[in-house]
Amino acid sequence: MAVLIMVALVVAVMLGLVIGPVSIAATRILGDAFSHLGIGHSTLTSTQSSIVWQLRAPRMVLGLLAGSMLAVAGGTYQGVFRNPLADPYLLGVAAGAGLGATLAIVDVANAATVPTWTPLLAFVGAMLAVTLTWVIGGRSMRSTAATLVLAGVAVSALFTSAQTFLQQRSSVQSIANVYIWLLGSLANASWHSVLVVIPYVVVCALVCVLAGRALDVMSVGDDEARSLGLSVRSVRLVVVVASSLGTAAVVSVVGLIGFVGIIVPHIVRLLVGTSYRRILPLSVLFGAAFLVLADTVARTVMAPSELPLGVVTAVIGAPVFVVILSVRRMGHS
């Protein structure tokens, strides 16, 4: 199964680089890549080389990073809260980032473009929301996973209402920009945004993957996990911080791409079973492949305009999920 997912990842990377309005053959891109390493000669013009390495490559790499982080964060949340409906936005990351981004966008008098500090404010908003959730629901000795989730619901509602209020008072152009941001997109990817996100994603995804065995122990419930020698509160704190931080970093750059964090870990679970030691590393790989493939669809089916990425992830993910689910059910009956 891991091999299949690796194949999907390689295919996604190739499609991400090859497909676009300017058609450039995969072999020529490969030749250009090797020429940069001093092997052979490139057959690409400088314009073609720029299209591949300054437009498509950073977009593809950002897609890999965002997809892997959202998927592994979703899988981790499902484990730590023992709730199959948990997604990376559960504790208020989305609502917080949404409020931060809206603040940045509506604050500009002439709102033709999205200001450059939007990611920073989105990140601050996301971290603020999760911290508030933790302060309300996670600090007391008697707190459980359920109190944290409920606190997340309350904080999300609060931040979303503030965001809606701001949006309602702003110009039509600002509202359009806020909506575009909320739907999520990789269109503004650059090597700079990749460099901003990469340290967060590498560290946070690694922490989540390493927590797989602890999450397997936690699947028997808090009391029993503690009786087995697991420090449940510490594990919960570490993985919630890692998942939230990584997700906040990703959404602050690409917006609120929905569905990846919930659909990818579930598809992986259906394929390889319920152990988080397998689900989490494979979610990293499959999430990366899934988002790049979805983005390739998003920027090609209605070219030259783009479909919102969140719409594509849902349109691809939901039927795939249903097919796997029914195949599995038939296998059991």
Added chain:
Amino acid sequence: MVNLEHVTLRAGAATLVSDVSLDVAAGTWCTIIGPNGAGKTTLVAAVAGLRSLATGTVSIDGQRLDELGERQRARLVAYVPQHPEIPAGMTVQEYVSLGRVAFHGVMRAPGARDRAAVLDVLERLELRAFGDRDGSTLSGGERQRMVLARALVQATKVVVLDEPTTGLDVRHQMDILELLKKEVAECGLTVIATLHDLTLAGLFTDRLVLLHHGAVLRDGSAYDVVRSAELAQSYGATLRVVNVDGHDVVVPVRGDTRR
């Protein structure tokens, strides 16, 4: 071995367990009995180190549980709750292996010794054939043996069980209790359990502790406690003790249930 001194547990304003002191000797089986709401479950969870005490201390082998880390504590006492959660999709062997986490930690895979300990317990509890089965698909009796296997593989001197016979038919109740009795007799295990069935409690147990409104009402041999006036009084029922082939059987009598 297990030492409780002036243990009080509260939940908000309610006192669930009130000033309980107990000394349970190594290699013995002590059962906590009492009506619903007497505080049995709370008390045994505290003995397993899973509740914060309002006052008092719980010590095992002279070590106070509240001063130990989770892993150290898990190597002193194992715990089987009344309704253990069996994750769907986890095999019997994987589930039992969870009992070794305190030894190898969550950052490492189980070592050769851990795997050997798991296989040994599966063999002892006749679960070897079920090793690759999904634990959540087992019958009630098999499932309870699997949970017991997970506790025994922790290789602790003390095992705490909350109603280990819940939901089992008579034969499977006897099976589980016989298995535990064997561990007590052959391996010197110390067992602290709660049981609803007073006849079974008397049949397998060295000592009965009768809990009522969170306090110890009577503490002694099974013979004494089942015959005590406090027993019928705490349950609010008329009980008769009949001796069958040298074993006490506790029988409720109809028509005079409330005093």
